[in-house]
Amino acid sequence: xxxxxxxxxxxxxxxxxxxxxxxxxxxxxxxxxxxxxxxxxxxxxxxxxxxxxxxxxxxxxxxxxxxxxxxxxxxxxxxxxxxxxxxxxxxxxxxxxxxxxxxxxxxxxxxxxxxxxxxxxxxxxxxxxxxxxxxxxxxxxxxxxxxxxxxxxxxxxxxxxxxxxxxxxxxxxxxxxxxxxxxxxxx
Numbered sequence: 001x002x003x004x005x006x007x008x009x010x011x012x013x014x015x016x017x018x019x020x021x022x023x024x025x026x027x028x029x030x031x032x033x034x035x036x037x038x039x040x041x042x043x044x045x046x047x048x049x050x051x052x053x054x055x056x057x058x059x060x061x062x063x064x065x066x067x068x069x070x071x072x073x074x075x076x077x078x079x080x081x082x083x084x085x086x087x088x089x090x091x092x093x094x095x096x097x098x099x100x101x102x103x104x105x106x107x108x109x110x111x112x113x114x115x116x117x118x119x120x121x122x123x124x125x126x127x128x129x130x131x132x133x134x135x136x137x138x139x140x141x142x143x144x145x146x147x148x149x150x151x152x153x154x155x156x157x158x159x160x161x162x163x164x165x166x167x168x169x170x171x172x173x174x175x176x177x178x179x180x181x182x183x184x185x186x187x
Contacts, residue, residue, distance in 0.1 A: 005104065009037055010180035016070055017048055017077035017100045018182070024078045025092050035070035044069045045105040047136060047177075048076040050090075052098045058084035059136075063108055063125070063175070073102060103136050103177035110173050114165060117147050123177055124154045128170040133158025137177050 005013070016033050023031045035041055046069065047061025058080035065072040077100065081090040090098070108125055111117075117124065123137040133154045140150040151172075152162035164170055 003039055004178055005039055005180070009039055010102075010178075012037065012040060013070065013073050013102055013104075014100055014180060014182050016073050017102060020074035020077045021050075021081045021090065021098075021100075022095055024082070025090060025095060030074060030078055032071045033074055035068065037070075040070040041068040043067065044072070045107075046072055046076055047103045047105070048073060048080045049101040049103070049136075050077075050080050050098050051101070052094065057081075057094075057098055058087050058090070060084055061103070061105075063105060069104065099182045101179065101181045103138070103179050106176045108173040108175050110171060112172075114147065114151060114172060117150065117174060119145065119147055119150060121176060122174040124150060125173040125175065126151075126154050126158060126165060126170055127173075128155075128158070128160055128164050128167060131158045131160055133160070136179075137175075138179055 012035065020030060023029065043065050045061065045063040045065055047059060049059040050057040060079040060083060061076050062072065067075070119140045121137060123135060125132070125134045133156070135150065135154045135157060145153065151165040155162050155164040165172060
């Protein structure tokens with residue numbers, strides 16, 4: 001997966017995500033950060049999850065990137081705030097009540113053995129008939145799902161029947177994530 005990020009590096013990334021959203025909503029532009037830390041300049045995939053009053057508010061990401069991680073986080077933060085089709089785009093008045101979580105991802109690893117999935121460690125990305133679904137590792141833990149329910153819900157997210165993961169032509173990939181969350185309220 002690459003070297004785990006330190007607490008300080010995690011704080012930097014969380015600040016980048018919040019600042020990217022704030023500047024985009026207030027000034028209409030994305031300020032792409034420059035980071036001196038080598039680990040924040042590696043090309044890694046990430047997902048940015050936004051919550052508002054304890055509820056999901058947006059979540060978008062990418063598994064691979066040709067940009068430094070610090071820039072990818074900024075871009076995905078703005079996308080999660082403004083482009084997640086499940087929610088209306090965030091407005092300036094939403095800036096007082098949101099929190100940020102970032103998942104920095106390992107590369108995808110294809111598996112032919114669903115029993116390889118360790119709930120709480122792995123996230124699932126699956127593909128069948130051109131449809132794709134992904135759930136981050138923390139989702140199964142938060143929802144108290146076992147492996148089979150995790151697979152079923154990933155199929156549902158892809159718009160597939162819940163047992164589609166058992167089909168021979170369903171490709172299942174696993175990944176891990178280093179998860180970082182804001183610890184204080186930004187009200």
